[in-house]
Amino acid sequence: xxxxxxxxxxxxxxxxxxxxxxxxxxxxxxxxxxxxxxxxxxxxxxxxxxxxxxxxxxxxxxxxxxxxxxxxxxxxxxxxxxxxxxxxxxxxxxxxxxxxxxxxxxxxxxxxxxxxxxxxxxxxxxxxxxxxxxxxxxxxxxxxxxxxxxxxxxxxxxxxxxxxxxxxxxxxxxxxxxxxxxxxxxxxxxxxxxxxxxxxxxxxxxxxxxxxxxxxxxxxxxxxxxxxxxxxxxxxxxxxxxxxxxxxxxxxxxxxxxxxxxxxxxxxxxxxxxxxx
Amino acid sequence: xxxxxxxxxxxxxxxxxxxxxxxxxxxxxxxxxxxxxxxxxxxxxxxxxxxxxxxxxxxxxxxxxxxxxxxxxxxxxxxxxxxxxxxxxxxxxxxxxxxxxxxxxxxxxxxxxxxxxxxxxxxxxxxxxxxxxxxxxxxxxxxxxxxxxxxxxxxxxxxxxxxxxxxxxxxxxxxxxxxxxxxxxxxxxxxxxxxxxxxxxxxxxxxxxxxxxxxxxxxxxxxxxxxxxxxxxxxxxxxxxxxxxxxxxxxxxxxxxxxxxxxxxxxxxxxxxxxxxxxxxxxxxxxxxxxxxxxxxxxxxxxxxxxxxxxxxxxxxxxxxxxxxxxxxxxxxxxxxxx
Amino acid sequence: xxxxxxxxxxxxxxxxxxxxxxxxxxxxxxxxxxxxxxxxxxxxxxxxxxxxxxxxxxxxxxxxxxxxxxxxxxxxxxxxxxxxxxxxxxxxxxxxxxxxxxxxxxxxxxxxxxxxxxxxxxxxxxxxxxxxxxxxxxxxxxxxxxxxxxxxxxxxxxxxxxxxxxxxxxxxxxxxxxxxxxxxxxxxxxxxxxxxxxxxxxxxxxxxxxxxxxxxxxxxxxxxxxxxxxxxxxxxxxxxxxxxxxxxxxxxxxxxxxxxxxxxxxxxxxxxxxxxxxxxxxxxxxxxxxxxxxxxxxxxxxxxxxxxxxxxxxxxxxxxxxxxxxxx
Numbered sequence: 001x002x003x004x005x006x007x008x009x010x011x012x013x014x015x016x017x018x019x020x021x022x023x024x025x026x027x028x029x030x031x032x033x034x035x036x037x038x039x040x041x042x043x044x045x046x047x048x049x050x051x052x053x054x055x056x057x058x059x060x061x062x063x064x065x066x067x068x069x070x071x072x073x074x075x076x077x078x079x080x081x082x083x084x085x086x087x088x089x090x091x092x093x094x095x096x097x098x099x100x101x102x103x104x105x106x107x108x109x110x111x112x113x114x115x116x117x118x119x120x121x122x123x124x125x126x127x128x129x130x131x132x133x134x135x136x137x138x139x140x141x142x143x144x145x146x147x148x149x150x151x152x153x154x155x156x157x158x159x160x161x162x163x164x165x166x167x168x169x170x171x172x173x174x175x176x177x178x179x180x181x182x183x184x185x186x187x188x189x190x191x192x193x194x195x196x197x198x199x200x201x202x203x204x205x206x207x208x209x210x211x212x213x214x215x216x217x218x219x220x221x222x223x224x225x226x227x228x229x230x231x232x233x234x235x236x237x238x239x240x241x242x243x244x245x246x247x248x249x250x251x252x253x254x255x256x257x258x259x260x261x262x263x264x265x266x267x268x269x270x271x272x273x274x275x276x277x
Numbered sequence: 278x279x280x281x282x283x284x285x286x287x288x289x290x291x292x293x294x295x296x297x298x299x300x301x302x303x304x305x306x307x308x309x310x311x312x313x314x315x316x317x318x319x320x321x322x323x324x325x326x327x328x329x330x331x332x333x334x335x336x337x338x339x340x341x342x343x344x345x346x347x348x349x350x351x352x353x354x355x356x357x358x359x360x361x362x363x364x365x366x367x368x369x370x371x372x373x374x375x376x377x378x379x380x381x382x383x384x385x386x387x388x389x390x391x392x393x394x395x396x397x398x399x400x401x402x403x404x405x406x407x408x409x410x411x412x413x414x415x416x417x418x419x420x421x422x423x424x425x426x427x428x429x430x431x432x433x434x435x436x437x438x439x440x441x442x443x444x445x446x447x448x449x450x451x452x453x454x455x456x457x458x459x460x461x462x463x464x465x466x467x468x469x470x471x472x473x474x475x476x477x478x479x480x481x482x483x484x485x486x487x488x489x490x491x492x493x494x495x496x497x498x499x500x501x502x503x504x505x506x507x508x509x510x511x512x513x514x515x516x517x518x519x520x521x522x523x524x525x526x527x528x529x530x531x532x533x534x535x536x537x538x539x540x541x542x543x544x545x546x547x548x549x550x551x552x553x554x555x556x557x558x559x560x561x562x563x564x565x566x567x568x569x570x571x572x573x574x575x576x577x578x579x580x581x582x583x584x585x586x587x588x589x590x591x592x593x594x595x596x597x598x599x600x601x602x603x604x605x606x607x608x609x610x611x612x613x614x615x616x
Numbered sequence: 617x618x619x620x621x622x623x624x625x626x627x628x629x630x631x632x633x634x635x636x637x638x639x640x641x642x643x644x645x646x647x648x649x650x651x652x653x654x655x656x657x658x659x660x661x662x663x664x665x666x667x668x669x670x671x672x673x674x675x676x677x678x679x680x681x682x683x684x685x686x687x688x689x690x691x692x693x694x695x696x697x698x699x700x701x702x703x704x705x706x707x708x709x710x711x712x713x714x715x716x717x718x719x720x721x722x723x724x725x726x727x728x729x730x731x732x733x734x735x736x737x738x739x740x741x742x743x744x745x746x747x748x749x750x751x752x753x754x755x756x757x758x759x760x761x762x763x764x765x766x767x768x769x770x771x772x773x774x775x776x777x778x779x780x781x782x783x784x785x786x787x788x789x790x791x792x793x794x795x796x797x798x799x800x801x802x803x804x805x806x807x808x809x810x811x812x813x814x815x816x817x818x819x820x821x822x823x824x825x826x827x828x829x830x831x832x833x834x835x836x837x838x839x840x841x842x843x844x845x846x847x848x849x850x851x852x853x854x855x856x857x858x859x860x861x862x863x864x865x866x867x868x869x870x871x872x873x874x875x876x877x878x879x880x881x882x883x884x885x886x887x888x889x890x891x892x893x894x895x896x897x898x899x900x901x902x903x904x905x906x907x908x909x910x911x912x913x914x915x916x917x918x919x920x921x922x923x924x925x926x927x928x929x930x931x932x933x934x935x936x937x938x939x940x941x942x943x944x
Contacts (some may be wrong), residue, residue, distance in 0.1 A: 180393055186393075364768055428889075459828065546805070
């Protein structure tokens, strides 16, 4: 290269307030999930018809819904459903996908081929159709949402981990372990998996946000939680009829979904930029 | 007595994805290492020398040919069956930082061979690790440190100590000095020689550096595009290279004095290092050879015995048309004073 | 002097500590000479070269003075610096793939180097790019100019990088380990090419390397660096005939493996080069030096004239103690 060109400069990493802010949001969400009754000022289910559709005030931070229920309290209690289900989906998908992908990557050859074709099959499956089918078979509810999303979610992990395993197994330290006579299983456990976890952690964190959006979307479409569960997607579904008159009913739960998904995405990015080679 | 390690016409072809041409990395190479002997394998990148090392270490399956260890064919042995062989056949790689797991402490790195081979030393393990490290010149190592906390030279010593843990009879060393600083290279060369004097083990040393190979090896094989094109006792081959390719390699590094005096004219090969996916017809070296003529373009020269005992050359024109140049190059390496 | 470096220091802050990687070194490069900076990893040789080119890492702070043709290069506004460097200083790296843009045809990249500074118009620059590719003996330069870096071989990329560095007809070429990663036969081609270009374009070359063989072949003057400081500096013939600093002597000995008796121990330097922040007291080479005495660990040896060269050593290799390593 000639020095005529701009000297290579490192791209500055986004730093500053975003990551701490995202961590703060996640901490708040964790508190919502674990101690909803301590934080929420009102009962999320009990109706109070005298307080119908009140705009936000000091008494009702996020306003009230058509049943006079405090929307803030419903959002707080709903965290457990929306985010909780998202975490369960991602956790089990990751667990299964990691094992599946690792087996596929280590086995190589025809086993790998068959396993990956199965993954393709699941990948190609439309989420909505699957969710409809599962809902039809198991009935509407968050458990069928969890099942149908997990079924289409794990192949992502299987592919990611298989790719990583294939890449890592060519690393000199793996080669040198093999030359020493270390068994394939020990190589996987000791010399490959520790290097995959970082990558999986990044993916899991980012995916929680995406899964949350998917869960709420299915609920919004009427395939998930049933009333009066304060699930976020369901809140938005219920708010539709009142959008013109009670904007807060839609805006606050919607903002929560957005904030939560963004927070996990930011933390995922922060993890990604910190990972070593 | 059979040789300790014998490669018999081994070949390795890598299928390329997406309909590309298959790449023949190693094209039927025969090479053997006797007990206590050092065989040096030299060649440039893409010549297949690292694949040959991996074949010898049974890290890849040959497409053809046989691999024989101490008289027993092990060509298709895998897994647990290979364990007793692995105990006697160890490896040292080029980049010591990359070839040690960066998340394992030195202690874990050093006990892995014992664990793998079910050798239970109990309380004697720690002193044994100390003894091995001290043997390779590392005293008072903090065993809790991770590989990235050591220098390249120290790491290569650790890798060598680990390879010695099982008291192997042969070590295959793939570019053991290439990733190191010049002053450290000499240390590692000395260490390899020291180990051999003390333990009498065999080496198959693979390098692109003919100087290093010439110094440590008893016998040398020169590889070009997947095949051995010259082979012979180290002293004779270094003093009188007969293949034009070996001559070019050697002429690139005469003595410092010769390089300084500029009376030395090196042989500069035209063109790029060849592509193993595209091996020329006839002699594989002919497109870069200044002696090439019709016969070289049409018929492949076999590796045949010439001149002194043990010397093999794959060149139609050797030794008649190459001996004089070979002599000159050998002399230049001894110092121009003689010339 | 085409290039004067005075009191150059390059330092980094790490954990609140100021770590000086290049420790106040001074040297001159004369017009038309091949000036070699030799040292091992961590010696500061590359940082020195990159500082001359103004390409030190962003985290580094550079002080001292670097004058090129009488003009100060350090601490200049970026635009002015770029103009001087762009026209007058060419740079080649160890790794051509890393310094060529993978999504741009080779010829365009060379032309860009010329148009960016308004040296030439676009059509003219494109013509010049092909000319330069031809100049570095790339066969079929027109075709190669239109190829992407990954479409040409490693040796050709190396040549293309040289073509790019020389396109603006600089008078100074800085080459950072230009042959280190290369195969023996390609290294030979590169050395031939570099010395041909230097001769025909009357370039001044600053070449950074750890390879004594390369030094022997091309050096007019040598600067030996160790742990951020100058160990020895002077005329290449003088140093190669009789290295006076024990480190220089040891480096040369380690490069003379082909002259050693096969299977016998080589003259190796003990230990390893110290890392940044772990430089020993006194003479920084003393823990590895066979000639070290008490004063070496206490007193920093000043740079002083010694015969035809200058060095920083309390106990240089005596004039009569060694046989000449290279004949006169």
